[in-house]
Structures are given as C-alpha cells and as structure tokens.
Amino acid sequence: MKVLLVEDDQALAEALREALGDAGVLLETAATGGEADFLVRTEAYDAVILDLGLPDGDGSRWLAQWRDDAIDTPVLVLTARTRWADKAAGFSAGADDYVTKPFETAEVLFRLRALVRRSHGHAHPVLRIGDLDFDTHAGSVTLAGRPVSLTAQESRLLAYLAHAAPRVVTRSELAEHVYDRDHEPDSNVIDVQISRLRRKLGAARIQTHRGQGYRLAEVDETP
Template identity: 80%
Template sequence: MKILLVEDDQALAEVLGESLREAGLLVEFAATGGEADFLISTERYDAVILDLGLPDGDGTRWLAQWRERSIELPVLVLTARERWSDKAAGFSAGADDYVTKPFETAEVLFRLHALVRRSHGHSHPILTSGDLRFDTHTGSVSLAGRPVPLTAQESRLLKYLMHATPRTVSRSELAEHVYDRDHEPDSNVIDVQISRLRRKLGKTRIETLRGQGYRVVALPSQG
C-alpha cells in the first residue's frame, strides 16, 4: 500500500512517515499542494494524508480540484483545525476522513487501512480468500488456521493482491503500488517474490494470467 503524505512540517512528516513505514506501508512525501498535485497526476497511490495548512494554498482547495478532475483516491485530512466548520469544509471538498492533531499514530493507521479496504470493496479488516486470511490491522497471515511467516515485501505484495481480489493485477500496477518508485523492480524480481509466496501458500494459490498479471485464487479448505 503506497501512501502520499502531504505535510509541510518536515519534522512531523518524518516521524509519521517512519511510523507508517514500520507498519509496512510505502510512504512518499510532498511539502506543498503543487508538489502533491504533480505526484498525484504522475504516480499511483492507494491513499493520501493531507494537511490543510499548506504554504501554497489551503488543502481543501487542492482537494476540491482533485475531485473536480475525478481523482477518486481516498483522502485522509490530518490537521490542527478542529472546529466543526473546518471539518465540514474538509468533507465538502471531498475528504473521506478527518483526524485532528495531536493524534495517535495507531488511529491514523486504522483509518488508512479502513479507507483503502473500502475503496477496494472490503468492509472487514480481515481479508479472506478461501482459507487464506490476512489481518490488515496486525499484518498477520494464516492458511487453514496456521500462521504463515512472510517477509515485509512478501506481505505487501500479498496484501495488495488480496485487496484486489478477484481482479487480476498487472505487473505494472504491482510495481507502482507495492514498491518504492525509486526502487521499482524489473519483472524478474516480481516473479521471484510470487514464486516465494507460492512456496509458502501453495503453488495454485496465486494464478498467473499470461499477458495480464496475477490474481489470488480462493481455494477450498483442505481440512
């Protein structure tokens, strides 16, 4: 899951960004609305965390422009403005959720996960595909009730595929959403990590559709 954090307070951005990375998210930064606008127009993100007090214009103005351009990615407003009128302005501009500073990082994480799940059509925090379960709150994975240890990269890859289920995900989409844009992998790297997931989950759990990409298959329980 790749997040764009739009925050002009560099110290806060670094602290929050580190916490989000520790939780397994990919985080990219923008210090202004203009920079965020450029990145949103050229990169693909799963959600945006948006401060309202930006140096080049109110965050609600930028948000309203994105919605006018039919940019529908989830946006979580994170701001010190706690008056109801400010919250109303944020939601009216197109915000999906609103958190005021100071905040608990855990709350931001829970709300982010909920926004991304719902954008993919999932309401429950545990993603399931047959007897495969991925808890988006804890990051734990189980197969037929047994825990499956995954590396951080394997976990990000599987979580994105399960969010997309039953849709097929192309290699380019995986590269954009699961890997840092400064370290985007070639197709062989993705193939290797898919192969590792198959060894841990079963070789038929992730299907390859030639020329299209990958998708998670809901297999019946073996127990």
C-alpha cells in the first residue's frame, strides 16, 4: 500500500514512516496542504493520512477541495483536536475515518488497511482467491493453509493484485501504487518480481494479459 502522510511535525512524520514502513507500507510525506495538493493530483495513492492543523490552511479545507474535484482517495484524518465539532468538520469535508492524537501506530495501520480494503469493495479482512489467502490485517499470505514467505516488495505487489482481483491491473498502475515515486521501476523490474511471485505461488495464479497487464486468478481458472 502506498500512502501519503500530510503532517508538518517532522518528528512524528519520521516516526510514522519508520513504523508503517516496517509493516510494509510505502509512506510518502508532505509538510503542507499545498504540497499535498500537488501530490494527490499528480501521484496515485491508496490512502492519505491528513493532519488538520497545517501551516497553510486547515486540512479539512484542502480535503473539501479534493472531494469537489472528484479525488476520491480514502482519507484518514489525524489530529490533536478532540471536540466533536472538529471531527464533524473533517467528516463533512469528506474524511473516511478519524484518529485523535496521541495514538497507537497499530491503530493507524489497522484503520488504513480497512480503508484501502473497503475502497476496493472488500468487507472481510482476509482476501481469498482460490486457495490463496491474503490477510490484510496481518499482512500475511497462506497457500492451501501453508504460510508463504514474501519480501516487502513482493508483499506490496501481491497485495495490490489481491485487492484488485479479478480485475486486470496495468503495469503503469502497479508502478504508481507499489513503488516510490522517486524509484519507479521499468517493465523488466516488474516482470522479474512477478516471476518471483509465480515461483512461490504457482505460475498459473498470476495471469499475463498481453498488452493489458496482470490478473490474480484462482488456480483452476484458465488464462
């Protein structure tokens, strides 16, 4: 999952980057609403963590502008404000969920994963494709009940395919959502990592649709 954190407290931003990064989240940061506005309009994110107290305007104002412009990326509001009126303003602007500072990093992670899962139309925390289970809460993978060991990059790649299944995912979509904007891969890198996943999960499980992209399928499906 690729997430944009909009937070002007650099110490907090770095702490979240490290903690969420250890859980497999690719976290990019913006310190102002203006910087965040540019990024959400030019980059692809699975979710945004948005502080309300930004130096160049209330976060809810920036969020309202995004929603007015049909930017529907899930947004988790993160703020020290505890009054119901402030929470209501965030939800009215288009927030999907809310966490009040101080918070547990684990709560932020669980809420992020739930937001992303629901944005893809999944209610259950375990995404099941045939005998492959991807636990979105634990970030773990089992195949026919047996655990599968994946690298962080392989896990992010599989997670995006699993959330999108049975839809075909283009190479450009994978590059935008799975890799850092400063290190977006060429097609060969994606091919290599897809090949590694196929060796671990079975070649038939990840289908190549020529000229379109990749699709995660049940093993008894034919390409």
